[in-house]
Amino acid sequence: MAITLKDLLDAGAERLSLELVWGEEYLDRQIEEKAINRPGLALTGFFQYFAHRRLQVFGLAEFTYLKSLEAKEREVSLRALMEKNVPGIIIARNRNPLPELRALAEEYKIPLLRTTMITSHLINESTVLIEELTAPRGRIAGTMLDIMGIGVLLQGRAGIGKSETALSLIERGYSLVSDDVTEVVKNSRGRVMASANNLTRYHMEIRGVGIIHVPSLFGMGAIRRETELDIVIDFHPYVNDADEDRTGIFPAEIDVLGVKFPYYMLPVSPGRDMANLVETTALNHKLKMLGHDAAKELDEKVIGSFLRKSGR
Amino acid sequence: MAKLETIVREFEVENKYGIHARPAALLVKIAGKFSCDILIGKKGYEVSAKSIMGLLTIEGHQGAKLHVHAVGADAEEAMAEIAELFANKFFEE
Numbered sequence: 001m002a003i004t005l006k007d008l009l010d011a012g013a014e015r016l017s018l019e020l021v022w023g024e025e026y027l028d029r030q031i032e033e034k035a036i037n038r039p040g041l042a043l044t045g046f047f048q049y050f051a052h053r054r055l056q057v058f059g060l061a062e063f064t065y066l067k068s069l070e071a072k073e074r075e076v077s078l079r080a081l082m083e084k085n086v087p088g089i090i091i092a093r094n095r096n097p098l099p100e101l102r103a104l105a106e107e108y109k110i111p112l113l114r115t116t117m118i119t120s121h122l123i124n125e126s127t128v129l130i131e132e133l134t135a136p137r138g139r140i141a142g143t144m145l146d147i148m149g150i151g152v153l154l155q156g157r158a159g160i161g162k163s164e165t166a167l168s169l170i171e172r173g174y175s176l177v178s179d180d181v182t183e184v185v186k187n188s189r190g191r192v193m194a195s196a197n198n199l200t201r202y203h204m205e206i207r208g209v210g211i212i213h214v215p216s217l218f219g220m221g222a223i224r225r226e227t228e229l230d231i232v233i234d235f236h237p238y239v240n241d242a243d244e245d246r247t248g249i250f251p252a253e254i255d256v257l258g259v260k261f262p263y264y265m266l267p268v269s270p271g272r273d274m275a276n277l278v279e280t281t282a283l284n285h286k287l288k289m290l291g292h293d294a295a296k297e298l299d300e301k302v303i304g305s306f307l308r309k310s311g312r
Numbered sequence: 313m314a315k316l317e318t319i320v321r322e323f324e325v326e327n328k329y330g331i332h333a334r335p336a337a338l339l340v341k342i343a344g345k346f347s348c349d350i351l352i353g354k355k356g357y358e359v360s361a362k363s364i365m366g367l368l369t370i371e372g373h374q375g376a377k378l379h380v381h382a383v384g385a386d387a388e389e390a391m392a393e394i395a396e397l398f399a400n401k402f403f404e405e
Contacts, residue, residue: 139357139359139369141359141360141363141366157362158344158360158362158363159344159362179365180363180364180365180366181359181363181365181366181369197368197369199368199369199371200365200368200369203365204365205363205364205365211333211364211365
């Protein structure tokens, strides 16, 4: 996903203390390569491997070098850089742009941004920010909970009892991340992080009760802003010939933003305590992650016993 | 097996406060009467019309254009009732 300078400026106004010096009309320019470049070598005239698709940062080194040049050379050096049509230029350490830099930026219609940060901090922070802004994201139907550090997404058709189950789990001390609509983002480590829609965050709708605000009723411990997705649980009406895994040895998988997650299908019927079942599924998943797979262990025990008795 | 009907229509939100809690509840009530799946939202982002929390996230402000997809045996009847709701501005100003 490509981002524009405007996206960066909006997101980075606070985090990168970014401000616009010039070029409001050209903020729709795209940052094609999601990284930051220090154009030191390019300023000296060496353009092999020059990363012209990246944002360019002018820090102390660049400024000192430019100032060491005669006015004419400075203009030539900067013009050569601008001709590469870089997406934008950020000036670090809150410096004033050199007059030539400003004039050429206007000539080539390349926006100039400025920050109070020092260059190394700016590079670190902006790399993280650009990574976040360009991360694959989506919204999926389902209620997200954090059960003892395990991120559980509850899915199932409307009215099957996802929110009611979530409420029971909150009462047992677990935390709500989002109700019914969950936003997912794949971070740079390939993990899928789940959070709520900004507008409806921490609210739930419970049939017959209405809309509730979870932290007001159950306290701050009942909510979490974000959690990593670990498993997906699907509630479906109980049918006898459902295609569910009765042993737990062969769990199904589901794809979220290109990542595979264990997918447990839980049948719903009167008398089945869904909160308890979700809690057990989550804890059993945690146990599996620690290397204990109860289903496989029992199966091995059974097979071992049979092999001894078969006498071969 | 009943034939699977798919109906798609676009509506514009006309009431001043958009699809806030009360209109969302009206929509959910109507959608819930039918067995068909009903999705509503904007391009690239749709939610089930049977979820109040979902409906509040689609940003259905005044002037917003929303797609409605209805898939199922009673899709036509469902769409007719939803169309009426939009036409009546959710019985608001």
